[in-house]
Amino acid sequence: MHLSKRSLQIQPSATMKTSAQAKQMIADGIDVINLGIGEPDFETPQYIEDAAINAIKAGKASFYTPAAGLMPLRQAVADQTNSDYGLDLSATNVAVTTGAKMALYATFQTILDPGDEVLLPDPYWVSYSEQIKLADGVPVPVATGNSFKATPAQLEEKRTAHTRALVLNSPQNPTGVIYDKDELVALKTWADEHDVIVVTDDIYGNLTYNGETFTSIAQLSDHLSDNLIIINGASKTYSMTGWRMGYVIATEATISKISAFLSHATGNPTAVSQYAFLAALKGEEGEANAVAKMHDAFEERLNTIFPLVNALPGFDMPTKPQGAFYLFPDISEALKLTGIATTAEFVSRILDEAHVALVDGNAFGVDKHLRISYATDLASLKKAVDRLSKFMDQNIQ
Numbered sequence: 001m002h003l004s005k006r007s008l009q010i011q012p013s014a015t016m017k018t019s020a021q022a023k024q025m026i027a028d029g030i031d032v033i034n035l036g037i038g039e040p041d042f043e044t045p046q047y048i049e050d051a052a053i054n055a056i057k058a059g060k061a062s063f064y065t066p067a068a069g070l071m072p073l074r075q076a077v078a079d080q081t082n083s084d085y086g087l088d089l090s091a092t093n094v095a096v097t098t099g100a101k102m103a104l105y106a107t108f109q110t111i112l113d114p115g116d117e118v119l120l121p122d123p124y125w126v127s128y129s130e131q132i133k134l135a136d137g138v139p140v141p142v143a144t145g146n147s148f149k150a151t152p153a154q155l156e157e158k159r160t161a162h163t164r165a166l167v168l169n170s171p172q173n174p175t176g177v178i179y180d181k182d183e184l185v186a187l188k189t190w191a192d193e194h195d196v197i198v199v200t201d202d203i204y205g206n207l208t209y210n211g212e213t214f215t216s217i218a219q220l221s222d223h224l225s226d227n228l229i230i231i232n233g234a235s236k237t238y239s240m241t242g243w244r245m246g247y248v249i250a251t252e253a254t255i256s257k258i259s260a261f262l263s264h265a266t267g268n269p270t271a272v273s274q275y276a277f278l279a280a281l282k283g284e285e286g287e288a289n290a291v292a293k294m295h296d297a298f299e300e301r302l303n304t305i306f307p308l309v310n311a312l313p314g315f316d317m318p319t320k321p322q323g324a325f326y327l328f329p330d331i332s333e334a335l336k337l338t339g340i341a342t343t344a345e346f347v348s349r350i351l352d353e354a355h356v357a358l359v360d361g362n363a364f365g366v367d368k369h370l371r372i373s374y375a376t377d378l379a380s381l382k383k384a385v386d387r388l389s390k391f392m393d394q395n396i397q
């Protein structure tokens, strides 16, 4: 069958591919520890599941909803964001989508013309570049060096007459770095001066550790500027990856176009998930706060696993991640020590020989790095580090 040029240039999601490979090995009876995927291992908190079950039982989940989501949910997202960011958003500034992934997809479809360039500070999340290409745009990686954070000078070097947008992700997948306020002010000044749209992916905003705080570039002003788009969702904060709930926040005019796009793309985000997300945002009654407990578990895992991975021969992380749930060690030395030629081969041999699934940094635009997700229980994490340690012992030349 004829396949479009567009489909032929798209690479499958590296993180999902690795995870599928690991799951297949597990299904074949091999004891693989999967640190390849960015998915919290906790079941969705009970109060959220209960709200979904109640919505189904009340017959509310049986029908189409508006394309950009139920009005009370859009309002709840606006209220939460106003309270977190000090903005003055209305429900009409919000479109609820099938995960943050669809929020990003709808955004690129709405803001990009063919040939428009989008700056992606590296390392960047795997789907940005492919989604930009699907919108006939051009992803432009921006090298950030060891800090993993872009400066105006680095962006300016890549800016052309076709530069339309910049994607910022903080706390960042895969490094866990967070831009501080001064860095954001500098980036905003640069973007405003050159009329560049900033798409800020804040999906890990609630996952910061050890007293670190997160500032969104959206907080630098008390109203939403024309050139700003906020992406967020329920997957990471509430452990709701399977429910597929995300959202995009922008000016009313942009949201109405995104909504028109969504009306043809997904029809509407799944109704039952919207009721679940609404309950998630309203929060839990009583003492036990499941969301805070999950956050604290991630923090403990980071604090346990970070020094262990840093101590592996040839694995180097000069700075401790501040948020999200990934480590992104530099393995240049490990490659030299083992004589393994490429990062891809290193990852593949670790999967085959040590039975630990990791992701090649090249999936995020940066060679000689690995992404290790610590969104799994501590015992498995420690076991995985033991296996990595043995792998290095056996392969150091």
Ligand SMILES: Cc1ncc(COP(=O)(O)O)c(C=O)c1O
Pocket: 038, 098, 099, 100, 101, 102, 125, 169, 173, 201, 203, 232, 233, 234, 235, 241, 244, 245, 246
């Ligand atoms: C940086 C980033 N943005 C967006 C997403 C999409 O999340 P979801 O579609 O589950 O809401 C992810 C998921 O891994 C992510 O890491």
